[in-house]
Amino acid sequence: MNMNSGKTAIVTGASSGIGRASAEALVRAGFTVFGTSRRKANGPDGVTMLICDVTDGEAVAALVSTVLAQTGRIDLLVNNAGVGLLGGAEESSVAQVQALFDVNLFGVIRMTNAVLPSMRRRGEGRIINIGSVLGLVPAPYSAYYSAVKHALEGYSESLDHEVRAFNIRVSVIEPAFVRTVFDQNGIAPDSLLREYDRARAGLEALLRDVMPVADRPEVVAQVVVKAATDANPRRRYTAGKAARQVSLLRRFAPAGIFDKSLRKQFRLPV
Numbered sequence: 383m384n385m386n387s388g389k390t391a392i393v394t395g396a397s398s399g400i401g402r403a404s405a406e407a408l409v410r411a412g413f414t415v416f417g418t419s420r421r422k423a424n425g426p427d428g429v430t431m432l433i434c435d436v437t438d439g440e441a442v443a444a445l446v447s448t449v450l451a452q453t454g455r456i457d458l459l460v461n462n463a464g465v466g467l468l469g470g471a472e473e474s475s476v477a478q479v480q481a482l483f484d485v486n487l488f489g490v491i492r493m494t495n496a497v498l499p500s501m502r503r504r505g506e507g508r509i510i511n512i513g514s515v516l517g518l519v520p521a522p523y524s525a526y527y528s529a530v531k532h533a534l535e536g537y538s539e540s541l542d543h544e545v546r547a548f549n550i551r552v553s554v555i556e557p558a559f560v561r562t563v564f565d566q567n568g569i570a571p572d573s574l575l576r577e578y579d580r581a582r583a584g585l586e587a588l589l590r591d592v593m594p595v596a597d598r599p600e601v602v603a604q605v606v607v608k609a610a611t612d613a614n615p616r617r618r619y620t621a622g623k624a625a626r627q628v629s630l631l632r633r634f635a636p637a638g639i640f641d642k643s644l645r646k647q648f649r650l651p652v
């Protein structure tokens with residue numbers, strides 16, 4: 383008998399990319415999987431898709447009640463739903479930044495607070511938050527995305543300390559670039575300034591170089607399954623070779639050398 387059979391997982395944003403691949407991999411690993419999308423969507427085989435916008439507290443509460451009514455338990459929550467916002471920090475209104483945080487951080491908090499009571503009652507559970515290497519390394523032209531992924535790192539680590547007493551663990555998965563439609567789904571800056579055209583061109587050149595060789599979502603999905611099933615889950619998992627390299631360089635390379643190499647990658651004057 384599969385050791386995960388009978389276990390229930392919720393994966394937010396399972397209609398595409400990393401969430402879809404993770405939902406599929408969790409089904410293969412034996413979980414009963416509920417995936418979400420903001421609209422009626424077809425998920426991978428074996429995944430029950432439910433509608434939920436993580437910015438809507440009532441929708442989040444209804445989703446969790448539906449899953450609990452059907453299975454009586456939630457063993458795993460994968461907070462994957464997210465959007466991007468690339469542009470100069472000066473090029474977005476505060477309203478746009480709030481919209482980004484509403485999905486990528488407050489959405490995670492809404493979902494987490496909704497599942498924690500039932501996990502605490504059962505005395506077990508796992509929460510996996512999809513972060514990013516930009517939660518480790520703030521990069522130019524992604525000030526707010528870097529900020530929200532750094533916030534997610536801090537939130538996740540604090541929470542992990544708090545809920546470990548109830549046999550609940552919280553992990554963050556840190557991918558680098560992943561080949562999904564994430565860049566097309568992102569929020570476009572609402573106040574473009576031509577002073578940043580050069581930086582924009584640098585970012586576009588970087589994306590042209592890295593996207594064709596970026597990791598496939600299945601690489602991240604494998605790490606999600608590992609974090610979901612490890613006997614002693616870690617607080618952080620990098621996903622893919624590039625993410626491992628960034629994480630190691632950030633920790634061990636001298637700050638000046640790291641700074642120069644990052645600026646060079648983004649075609650900024652060093």
Ligand SMILES: NC(=O)c1ccc[n+]([C@@H]2O[C@H](COP(=O)([O-])OP(=O)(O)OC[C@H]3O[C@@H](n4cnc5c(N)ncnc54)[C@H](OP(=O)(O)O)[C@@H]3O)[C@@H](O)[C@H]2O)c1
Pocket residue numbers: 394395396397398399400401418419420421423434435436437462463464465485489512513514515556557558559560561562563564565567
């Ligand atoms: N792609 C990358 O390079 C990369 C790298 C590192 C980390 N990540 C992170 O990985 C996660 C998934 O990204 P992806 O690359 O797989 O992007 P994606 O293909 O665009 O998928 C995003 C998913 O999030 C859902 N979503 C967006 N806004 C939502 C909301 N308000 N409520 C509920 N669901 C919402 C979308 O569902 P619907 O549109 O169907 O509602 C979709 O299923 C994100 O957290 C992202 O920050 C991505």
